[in-house]
Amino acid sequence: MSDLLREIEVLLPPAVAYDEFARYRALLEAAGLQPGQADFVHLRKRSIDARGRQPLVRLRADIYQTPPPTDLFGPWFQYPDVSRARRSVIIVGAGSAGLFAALRCIELGLKPIVLERGKDVRTRRRDLAALNKEHLVNPDSNYCFGEGGAGTYSDGKLYTRATKRGDVGRILRLLVQHGATPDILVDAHPHIGTNKLPYVVAALRESILQAGGEVRFDTRVDDLILENNHLRGVVTASGEALEADAVILATGHSARDIYELLHRRGVLIEAKPFALGVRVEHQQALIDRAQYRLSERGDLPAASYSLVHQTQVQGRQRGVFSFCMCPGGFIVPSATAPGEVVVNGMSPSRRDSRFANSGIVAAIELEDMDLRQHGALAGLRLQQQIEQRACRLAGNTQLAPAQRLGDFLKGNVSAELLETSYQPGLVPVAMDEVLGNNLAERLRQGFRNFGQKIPGYATNAAQIVGVESRTSSPVRIPRDRDTLQHPEVRGLFPCGEGAGYAGGIVSAAMDGERCAEAALAAIAAK
Structure with missing residues (x-):
C-alpha cells in the first residue's frame, strides 16, 4: 500500500x-x-x-513514501470483442468525434462501422505534401479531411473549457494509453503536437479494429437511406448501401457536401454564428520577450497569448479575438476544394519554429449574413465567397494574400513581405479587398487594441495572412437536447464540430462519446 x-x-x-x-x-x-x-x-x-x-x-x-498505485491516472481501458455484435452503428467521419464515438460504442457492446472520405493518416501525408509544394488540392484528402480529421495535422492542442460535457480526464487518459505523452495529464494547456498526433490516431484506429469494429477509408457518403423520417443507413460514393441501427454524423466543420446533401434531402439544418478573419504571424522571440519580459526565454516554453476586444462598426458590436494560437508553429494551407485559399495554424510537439501565429477573427452573427437567398447555407456561402476571392486575388494557386500588419492598419499595400512559415508562399494584397470593408475595420480595431496589450505586436514586424475562415461550422445540424437525435429524423445523431456541438479535439471527443451513449439508449428503446 x-x-x-x-x-x-x-x-x-x-x-x-x-x-x-x-x-x-x-x-x-x-x-x-x-x-x-x-x-x-x-x-x-x-x-x-x-x-x-x-x-x-x-x-x-x-x-x-513508497511507489504510488499503478493506476494513479485511472485504469487503462479494455475493449470487448464486438465483431459479432447484434447491433451496429455507422459513424461518418474519422476525426476526434468519430474515433471516440467508435471506441465508446465498443465499450457499450455496439459494433462501429467508421466511414472516412479521406485516407489513412500515413497515406494522407502525400496529399499534404502535394498541397504545400505543388498547390494541388485533393477534395477528399487534405488538412481537413482524412483519418484524425482537422486536428491531426493542424496542431493537436487539447485545452478545452467544455468540462460540463463529459470527463476531460478520461479523454486525456485514452490519448495517453494510445501513445500521447503523459505530460498532457499535467500541463495546464496540454498539447500533443502535429508530429506525434498521427501515431496516436493510428493507435486509436488499431484499437477499433482489434475489437472487431470497422474503419473504411476512401469512403465518402453521398446519400442517405431515409424511410418515413427514419435514417436507416447511408449510400457511399461507390453506390454501396450500408444499413445500421443508428448513424452518428461526425463529418467536421468543412464537409460542405454533407450540408448540401441534408439541405437537398429536406433534413432540417440551421445557419449559425461563426467567425472570420486572418492569421497573424510574428517572430516567436518577439512574443517571448513581450510575455515573459525577458531578453531570452531560456528554459521556458514558447510563449502564447489570448486576446479579445469588443469592436463597434456601423452600430453593431462584435468581438474580435485570437483563435488557435500556435507558439513555435507554422501556417498551413487548409483549402478543401480547388479555387479557394484557407489558412490554419499548427505546432510540432517541441514548438521550436522561429514563428508564432494565431487566428485573429471577428464574430459573424446571423444578422450579418444575407439569409434571404441562401437560408441555412448563408454562412457557408459567405465563407466560400471570401475564400474564392482570396484565391483569385493571390493568383489562383495556393499562394496566400498577405499584408504587413502596420501597413494594414494604415491602409497601405505592403511593398514587400516578411519571411514566413507558410510553405506555398505569400503575395502582397490589400486585405480589405479580400475581407470587405466592414470585416477589415473590425480587425483593425482589434489589432490596435492588441498592440496596446503586447508591445511590438501591431507593427510591420508582423504580417497578416488570409483567410482564417474555418474556425467553426457556419451550419448547425439540430438535435434534441436529451436524446441527441435529430428532432425530425430518427436514427440520426449529429455530432461534434461539424454539427455545431464542439470546438476542438477534446470537446469533439467527449461529444462523440455522448452520441454513442445516446445511440445505445435509442436502440434499447426500440
Whole structure:
C-alpha cells in the first residue's frame, strides 16, 4: 500500500521546474523532507505564472513514501470483442468525434462501422505534401479531411473549457494509453503536437479494429437511406448501401457536401454564428520577450497569448479575438476544394519554429449574413465567397494574400513581405479587398487594441495572412437536447464540430462519446 506523505503547491524557477532531478530536490525541500524519506514525486499540474517580474512555474505535486498505485491516472481501458455484435452503428467521419464515438460504442457492446472520405493518416501525408509544394488540392484528402480529421495535422492542442460535457480526464487518459505523452495529464494547456498526433490516431484506429469494429477509408457518403423520417443507413460514393441501427454524423466543420446533401434531402439544418478573419504571424522571440519580459526565454516554453476586444462598426458590436494560437508553429494551407485559399495554424510537439501565429477573427452573427437567398447555407456561402476571392486575388494557386500588419492598419499595400512559415508562399494584397470593408475595420480595431496589450505586436514586424475562415461550422445540424437525435429524423445523431456541438479535439471527443451513449439508449428503446 502506497503512503501519501504530502500534497504541495510551489512556485519554482523554470531552470529548476523543467529539470527532473532539480525539481525532485526542490519539491522535497518545500515539503520539509530529505532525499530518502520519499521514493516518488507525482506531478498533478504544471502551469506558467508570468505575472511577476520573473516568470515562475507553478507545480502541484503528491509526494509518496513508497511507489504510488499503478493506476494513479485511472485504469487503462479494455475493449470487448464486438465483431459479432447484434447491433451496429455507422459513424461518418474519422476525426476526434468519430474515433471516440467508435471506441465508446465498443465499450457499450455496439459494433462501429467508421466511414472516412479521406485516407489513412500515413497515406494522407502525400496529399499534404502535394498541397504545400505543388498547390494541388485533393477534395477528399487534405488538412481537413482524412483519418484524425482537422486536428491531426493542424496542431493537436487539447485545452478545452467544455468540462460540463463529459470527463476531460478520461479523454486525456485514452490519448495517453494510445501513445500521447503523459505530460498532457499535467500541463495546464496540454498539447500533443502535429508530429506525434498521427501515431496516436493510428493507435486509436488499431484499437477499433482489434475489437472487431470497422474503419473504411476512401469512403465518402453521398446519400442517405431515409424511410418515413427514419435514417436507416447511408449510400457511399461507390453506390454501396450500408444499413445500421443508428448513424452518428461526425463529418467536421468543412464537409460542405454533407450540408448540401441534408439541405437537398429536406433534413432540417440551421445557419449559425461563426467567425472570420486572418492569421497573424510574428517572430516567436518577439512574443517571448513581450510575455515573459525577458531578453531570452531560456528554459521556458514558447510563449502564447489570448486576446479579445469588443469592436463597434456601423452600430453593431462584435468581438474580435485570437483563435488557435500556435507558439513555435507554422501556417498551413487548409483549402478543401480547388479555387479557394484557407489558412490554419499548427505546432510540432517541441514548438521550436522561429514563428508564432494565431487566428485573429471577428464574430459573424446571423444578422450579418444575407439569409434571404441562401437560408441555412448563408454562412457557408459567405465563407466560400471570401475564400474564392482570396484565391483569385493571390493568383489562383495556393499562394496566400498577405499584408504587413502596420501597413494594414494604415491602409497601405505592403511593398514587400516578411519571411514566413507558410510553405506555398505569400503575395502582397490589400486585405480589405479580400475581407470587405466592414470585416477589415473590425480587425483593425482589434489589432490596435492588441498592440496596446503586447508591445511590438501591431507593427510591420508582423504580417497578416488570409483567410482564417474555418474556425467553426457556419451550419448547425439540430438535435434534441436529451436524446441527441435529430428532432425530425430518427436514427440520426449529429455530432461534434461539424454539427455545431464542439470546438476542438477534446470537446469533439467527449461529444462523440455522448452520441454513442445516446445511440445505445435509442436502440434499447426500440
